[in-house]
Amino acid sequence: MSYTTDKNLIQPIFFPVSLWKLALMSVCTVGLYQVYWFYGNWRLVKLRERRRLSAPWRSVLGVLFAYPLFRRISRAAGNPRGLACLAVLAFLLWVGLSLVAYAPLPWAVVSLASVIPLLPMQAVANSVNIRAVPGHISNSRIRGWNIVALVVGGPVALLNLLGFALHWAQA
Template identity: 30%
Template structure:
C-alpha cells in the first residue's frame, strides 16, 4: 500500500462486458435480429445497415463514410462491410470461421432476385410465382445478414448479443407495423 493519499487509485475500473452501444459494430442478439427482420418483411435491414456503418464511422472518423447512403445502397456496400467485420474479428485474435465474401455475395444475389421478382409482381407479370419468389428471398437475405450480425457481435466482444437482447418500445411498434404488412400480404394471396 502506498502512503501518498493524493495518488490516483490503482484498481482496474474497466468493466469486462461492453456496455450497450459502445461496441465496434452494432450488436443485436440473434433472436431479436430474426424477429425484427422477418416481421418487418426485411425493412429492418435499412436500419441495420445504417447502424453498422454509423458505428464504423464513429470509430474511424478519418474515413468518409455516409451511413445513410450505404444503408440505402446496401447491395453496393455489403462486401465492404463483410470485409471490415472479418478484419475486426481477426484483430480480436479470434478465428474467422465464416466466409465473408460468400456471405455478402449471397446477400447481394438474393436481394437482387427479390427486387426483380417484386417488380415483376408489381406489374402483374408471373403472378403468383413472382410474388412468392420475392417473399421467399427474405430467407436467404435474412440468413446472410444473420451471419454478418454474428461477426459484428464477435467483433464487438459480445458474441451472444447480450448488450442488445431486449425489445424496446420502438421495436414493438415495428413489430405491429410488420404484422399489418404480413396480414396485407396474406390477404393478397387469399383474395
C-alpha cells in the first residue's frame, strides 16, 4: 500500500503526525493547523491515487471534504463497517465544533475542541502508515514554524481559555 514519488522516497499513506502534536498545534494556532493537516492528507491522497484534485482547496473547504478524507482513512484500515461509523461520527463532531467558532464570544472558544474528533482519525491513519511504511518519519518533534506558532499562538489560546473561564465564573 506504500508508494514512491519521483524522488523514489517511500511516502506514508496519510499525513504522519503524533496525536499530542496535532492537539497542541491545533489549539495554539486556533485551528489553523487543522487546515495544514487536511492539506497534508489530501496532498498524499493526490500523489498516491494520481488524481487531479486540489489539496489546498480541499483543505480550506474542509467542511465539504472532511468526510471523504475520513472515509478513505477508515477504508485503508481494513475494517470498513466499524470505522465507517467512526468516520461519520468524527465528521459530524468536527463540523459541529468547527462551526461554533462563529458563535459570539466567549462561546467561540469551544471551537478549540474541534481537534478532538480528528485525534481518533489520526490514530487510525498512524496505524495504517506504520503497517504500510514501517520506517516512515513519525512527525512528533516541535521545530521551525511549530515553535513560532507555539510562542505566538500559545498565549492567545491561553487568554481565550482564561476569558471563557472568567465568563463562566461571572455567570
